[in-house]
Every structure is written in structure tokens, then in C-alpha cells.
Amino acid sequence: MSIDIASSKFKANPYPFYARLRADEPVYRITLADKQPAWLITRYDDVAATLKDERFIKDRLKALTPEQVAKQPWMPRAFQPLARNMLEVDPPDHTRLRALVQKAFTPRLVEQMRERIETLTGELLDVVVRRGQMDLIHDYALPVPTTIIAEMLGVPVKDRHKFHRWSSAILMASASSWWGTMKIIPHGLAFLRYIRKLVIKRRADPRDDLLTALVQAEEAGQQLSEDELVAMVFLLLLAGHETTVNLIGNGMLALLQNRDQLDRLCRDPALIKPAIEELLRYDSPVETATERRACEDVTVAGVTIPRGELVMAVIASANRDERQFDNPDKLDITREPNKHLSFGLGTHYCLGAPLARLEGQIAVNSLLRRIGDVRLAVAPESLRWRRGLVVRGLLALPVAFSKQGVQPKRVLGLLRFGPKTPHWNKSASPAGGRPQGVAADRG
Numbered sequence: 001m002s003i004d005i006a007s008s009k010f011k012a013n014p015y016p017f018y019a020r021l022r023a024d025e026p027v028y029r030i031t032l033a034d035k036q037p038a039w040l041i042t043r044y045d046d047v048a049a050t051l052k053d054e055r056f057i058k059d060r061l062k063a064l065t066p067e068q069v070a071k072q073p074w075m076p077r078a079f080q081p082l083a084r085n086m087l088e089v090d091p092p093d094h095t096r097l098r099a100l101v102q103k104a105f106t107p108r109l110v111e112q113m114r115e116r117i118e119t120l121t122g123e124l125l126d127v128v129v130r131r132g133q134m135d136l137i138h139d140y141a142l143p144v145p146t147t148i149i150a151e152m153l154g155v156p157v158k159d160r161h162k163f164h165r166w167s168s169a170i171l172m173a174s175a176s177s178w179w180g181t182m183k184i185i186p187h188g189l190a191f192l193r194y195i196r197k198l199v200i201k202r203r204a205d206p207r208d209d210l211l212t213a214l215v216q217a218e219e220a221g222q223q224l225s226e227d228e229l230v231a232m233v234f235l236l237l238l239a240g241h242e243t244t245v246n247l248i249g250n251g252m253l254a255l256l257q258n259r260d261q262l263d264r265l266c267r268d269p270a271l272i273k274p275a276i277e278e279l280l281r282y283d284s285p286v287e288t289a290t291e292r293r294a295c296e297d298v299t300v301a302g303v304t305i306p307r308g309e310l311v312m313a314v315i316a317s318a319n320r321d322e323r324q325f326d327n328p329d330k331l332d333i334t335r336e337p338n339k340h341l342s343f344g345l346g347t348h349y350c351l352g353a354p355l356a357r358l359e360g361q362i363a364v365n366s367l368l369r370r371i372g373d374v375r376l377a378v379a380p381e382s383l384r385w386r387r388g389l390v391v392r393g394l395l396a397l398p399v400a401f402s403k404q405g406v407q408p409k410r411v412l413g414l415l416r417f418g419p420k421t422p423h424w425n426k427s428a429s430p431a432g433g434r435p436q437g438v439a440a441d442r443g
């Protein structure tokens with residue numbers, strides 16, 4: 001079967017394809033656009049087992065035979081430091097790297113950010129309420145996590161459009177052709193240069209932020225090499241926003257298309273915790289786990305995956321598996337139990353899960369409290385999805401609602417973010433329609 005699972009068209013509705021695989025070929029070999037073979041694992045139990053199985057590893061050199069190494073797609077040498085991030089390495093390096101940042105992301109510490117996230121969502125909503133319309137992705141879902149992760153790390157918030165542009169280009173090019181890889185080179189190099197400059201600044205001028213803590217860990221020796229430091233900042237910036245934007249964006253779309261559930265949440269905001277869990281399950285922001293390779297021949301559901309081959313555990317499919325969830329294609333914000341796999345499992349279980357949950361809960365509830373009559377401003381079929389293998393999210397989500405005034409004390413927020421016309425009201429060209437403040441990735 002020839003199917004490009006990274007294409008924008010496939011991303012619009014991947015569920016019927018995954019349902020067929022779960023029923024007929026739960027371990028299925030495809031060829032990716034970059035000509036690499038990959039195995040899609042689609043049933044809940046198999047996805048969970050794969051994520052926990054230590055025979056599926058990150059270290060390519062350990063997993064690949066010399067013949068397979070020779071066939072690997074070309075990657076610029078300058079990008080090699082980025083592969084030293086914790087999501088790309090196995091224990092014991094993984095354990096050491098994760099321990100360095102784990103404390104900053106515990107539920108207790110993250111809870112202290114509640115007030116800041118509430119203020120931020122309030123300010124972003126102030127900007128749009130008077131307009132009666134917005135692009136929910138670029139005016140809201142994207143600025144929330146980009147601002148928060150930038151503030152945590154100590155990266156200038158005004159640069160959020162830059163790092164989003166670079167990370168987005170990198171994600172959208174995953175498993176694309178040789179030409180696709182060539183196109184991301186300038187973005188990857190710019191991202192690396194940017195992080196290296198930030199590190200130099202923090203060495204000279206330490207502050208009370210995560211970046212300074214990491215720089216000091218590197219200076220203390222043993223714990224962190226310079227490449228690992230750069231790779232850590234790269235991963236935290238990227239994972240800290242490219243995922244949560246899709247929790248808020250996909251989640252709001254799911255609610256807008258299931259009005260009874262949206263109305264129920266408006267009537268009873270205390271349902272927000274189970275609601276966010278259900279939105280994470282129903283339209284998983286991370287569609288497939290990142291790549292792993294078999295370090296020996298491994299049999300999954302009766303199919304042998306040969307050593308060195310790429311395995312993709314399809315979280316979005318596991319989360320809709322009828323063997324695990326009753327009525328899995330129905331959105332039910334009170335679903336209980338709800339053991340979704342949206343944050344992964346095992347060694348690489350999401351470090352940022354408490355932060356993502358808090359951001360999602362505050363962003364959705366604040367929005368519904370301020371603009372309960374929010375509705376889609378375009379036909380659902382016209383929505384465009386981002387290309388890429390790992391994450392699944394919208395390029396834009398135009399919504400409309402009744403115009404409102406702003407309380408005087410909130411004018412300060414307006415001055416900070418500035419009112420703007422949503423891009424779909426401007427030029428039809430992607431660049432011409434780019435909102436200010438956040439960057440264009442709608443290719």
C-alpha cells in the first residue's frame with residue numbers, strides 16, 4: 001500500500017487507516033518518504049509493550065548492521081550535537097541527562113506557574129475578544145506554551161516566533177525526501193547558532209533560570225557536555241511547545257465539533273481535568289512516538305521485526321483501540337477510566353506532562369469562560385493540517401464569536417500583545433497572511 005503518513009492529507013483523518021491496521025495487520029511494514037522501511041505498531045497493548053521494551057533502542061550505531069549504516073539517509077555533520085538530547089539516547093546517558101532537569105518539571109513546581117499561565121491566557125484573550133474572530137492556533141494555542149517554556153528556560157519571549165519557525169520546519173520535514181532534508185538545513189543551523197549564543201550570554205551573565213542552571217552544570221564538568229547542553233535546550237524548547245499547541249488546538253476543534261461536550265464543560269468547568277485527559281486521548285497531539293530501532297530481531301504480535309529496522313509506536317491508534325476503550329471514536333469528557341498513552345510510557349515518558357496538563361486545563365477553561373459562544377468560522381473540511389511524522393496539529397483554526405469590550409485594567413495586556421487582523425482575512429498567500437508575533441509555518 002502506498003501511503004504517505006506524514007502528508008497533510010493523511011493527517012486530516014488518519015483514524016480509518018489505523019482502524020484497518022488494528023483489525024488486519026497490527027504490525028505493518030511501510031516505506032517512508034525518505035525510502036526507509038518502518039514498522040507501524042497500532043494496537044494498544046503492543047504500543048505499550050513496545051514503548052517499555054528495552055530491545056527497542058535509540059542508539060542507531062548499536063542497533064544497525066554495517067550494511068544498514070551505509071543505507072542511512074544523509075544528515076549534515078553540524079546537526080550531530082542535537083542528537084545528544086535525552087529523547088535520542090538510551091540509559092545510562094539518558095538517566096544522567098533527565099536527572100538534571102527532572103526537578104523543574106515536577107507537578108508541585110509546575111503548579112506554582114498556575115497564576116502566570118492564567119494571566120497570560122487572560123492577556124491573549126483581551127487582544128481578541130473585541131474582534132469577534134481569531135485564528136485559535138496563532139492567536140492563542142501557540143503563544144501560551146511558547147511563552148511559558150521560553151520564560152522557564154530564560155529564552156527571550158520576543159524570540160518565540162524564531163524558535164517556533166525553526167522547530168516547525170524541522171518537524172514538518174521529518175521522514176521527507178532528500179530535498180526535504182536539504183530545506184531544513186538553514187533552519188537547523190540557525191537554531192544551533194541561536195542556542196550557542198544564548199549559552200555564551202548566560203556564562204557571562206548568570207540569572208535565575210533553567211538555562212543558567214544547565215550552563216552551571218556543564219561548567220561543573222562530568223554531568224553535561226557542551227553538545228549535550230545545546231541539545232537539551234533544543235529539546236526543551238521544541239517539546240515544550242510543539243506538542244501543547246496541538247493539545248489546545250486539536251482539543252478545541254474536537255469540542256467545537258461535539259457541541260454537547262463543549263456546552264457541558266461550559267456549564268461545569270470542574271470537569272476540566274477529565275476533559276483534558278479525554279482530549280489528549282481523542283486527538284493525540286503526538287501521533288506516533290519518536291523513532292526506535294530493534295537491537296535484535298524482536299517479535300511483536302507474531303511478526304518478527306529484524307534487527308536495525310525502524311519501529312513506530314502509533315499512540316493515536318492505541319488511544320482509539322476498541323480493545324482498550326469503550327466506544328473509542330466518541331468524545332466523552334467524563335470518560336473513566338482513561339489510560340491513554342498520549343505522554344508515552346517507560347524510559348522516555350514525557351517529562352513535561354504536568355506542565356502540559358496545567359497549560360491545557362487553564363487555556364481551555366479560560367477561553368470557554370470568556371467566549372462561550374465560540375464556533376468554527378470555516379467548514380471543517382477546509383482546515384489544513386501540518387505535515388510531519390510525529391506530531392499532529394492544525395496550521396490554523398479560524399473561529400468566530402460575539403464581540404466584547406475589554407475591562408480597563410486589561411488594557412495593559414493589549415499594549416503588550418497588540419491587536420491584529422486574523423490572517424484569513426488578509427492576503428490569500430501564506431506569508432501575507434502571517435499574524436504578527438508568531439511565525440509562519442503554514443507552508
Ligand code: HEM
Nearest residue numbers: 086087239240243244247289290343344348350351352356
Ligand atoms: C500535550 C503536550 C505534550 C504531549 C502530548 C507530549 C508527549 C510526549 C511523548 C509521547 C513523549 C515520549 C516520546 C517517545 O517516547 O518517543 C514525550 C517526551 C518528552 N516530552 Fe513531552 N509532551 C507534551 C508536552 C511537553 C512539554 C510541555 C514539555 C516541556 C519541556 C515536554 C518535554 C518532553 C521531554 C523532555 C521528553 C523526553 C523525555 C525523555 O526522553 O525522557 N513535553 N512527550
